[in-house]
Amino acid sequence: MPFWAWAGSVYVMPGVELASIGDVGAWVPIGTPALGALFSYVGSVAYVAIVEGREKRFIKGAFGKYLSPDVVAEISEDPSALTLGGEKRPLSLLFSDLSGFTEISEEMDAxxxxxxxxxxxxxxTQVVFDEKGYLDKYIGDAIMAFWNAPKAVPDHPDRAMRTAILMQRRMASLNERWSAEGDREPLKVRIGVHTGEVVVGNVGGEDRFDYSAIGDAVNLAARLEPANKTYDTLNMVSETTLAMSDGAYRVRELDIIAVKGKDEPVRVFELLEMEGVPLEAAKERALPVYEEAMALYKERRWADAKQRFEAAVAACPGDGPSLLYVERCAENIADPPPADWDFVVRRTEK
Known part of the structure; x- marks a missing residue:
């Protein structure tokens, strides 16, 4: 007999479901087990849906204000990429601060x-989000952001550096808009960028916590931002970040510094613009002269270096780094540093 002819028949009567098994003549009740299996399946699917929904809601609630919507959506679809309990990971960190805001706050209506x-x-913040960064916190008018967590971002040094450049462009646009609306002094934003290994994860108590980063690299990034004041620059980036980037940037070497509280020095650069983007004419004239002067400075030819730094100032009056090095050269001529001086400037203020 063909298989389809005897494989089984089902008889359904009120309250009873029986199935015949081949030619054996046995009748087996299947209704209750079948319904049990069905309810078990439906329950499992519902449970998974509830758990996944709860997980997605948690992710969206925890990160919705700190990441762009598309990144939050990606993470919520793949929560396994998150390690919220704490892990060591290399991050690129950015700290910014609005120069002169305190003075303005004393003059403006609340x-x-x-x-x-x-x-x-x-x-x-929109600039940070556009570059897939994580907004860690606002501290008054200051901003802390980082890249490569909670979602991995392989090109995080480039994104952090681009963000610094784009923030300066956005600042210029804001100043133009505010100037058109009334008599207001232009504001400046100072930015520090550094890359290093940190501990990142949920930081806080049981009822209140933030996803944040802690470690020496965070402290160094935070110190680079105010260090701009010494050189009258706007963007400062560490050699570490620059070396890990694709190099498509216009920079100039500023110094070798050891920030307050740290003995290990770091070479720092002024981040000027993206590669191929022209600067104002005076700055373009000054930069090659500055590079010549810096080379002479490293050779300890203080008098020759001073002349070239003065030439850079003549090409771009008010150029902060050139003015600083004119003073340093004069000091070194008057009181030469020891032969074993390592050129490191050890900062005594944050």
Whole structure:
């Protein structure tokens, strides 16, 4: 007999479901087990859906304000990529601070001040999000952001450096807009960028915590931002970050510094623009002269270096790094440093 003819028949009567098994003549109740299996399956699917839904809601709630919507969506679809309990990971970190904001806050009406601050923070945060960065926190008008966590970002040094450049462009646009709206002094944003291994994860108590980063690399990045004041620069990036980038940037060497509280020095650069983007004419004239002067400075030819730094200042009056090195050369001529001087400037302020 063909298989399909005897494989089985099902008889359904009120309250009873029986199945015949081949030619054996045995009748087996299948209703209850079948319904049990069905309910078990449905329950399992529902449980998984509930758990996954709860997980996605947690991720969106925890990261919705700190990451761009598309990145949050990616993470919520693949929560396995997250390690929230804490892990060591290389990050590129950015700290920014609005120069002169304290003075402005004393002069402006409270509502106007908050409106200005919110507009500034909104624009700068959008730049971070556009480059797939994580907004760690606002500290007044200051911003802390990082890349490569919670979602891996292989080109995190480049994204952090691009963000610094794009934030400066956005700052220029904001100043133009504010100037057109009324008589207001232009604001400047100082930025420090560094890359290094940190501990990243949920930091806080049981009821309140933040996903954040801690470690020496965080402290160094935070110190680079105010170090800009010494050189009258806007963007400072560490050699570590620059070496890990694709190199498509216009930079100039500033110094070798050891920040307060740290003995290990780091070479730092002024991050000027993307490669191929022209600067103002005076700056373009000054940069090659500055490079010549820096080469002479490293050879301890203080008088020759001073002349070239002065030439850089003549080409671009007010150029901060050139002015600083004119002073340093004069000091070294008057009181030469020892032969074993390592050129490291040890900062005594944050």
């Amino acid at each position: 509502q106007d001040l908050i409106a200005l601050l919110n507009e500034y923070l909104n624009d700068m």
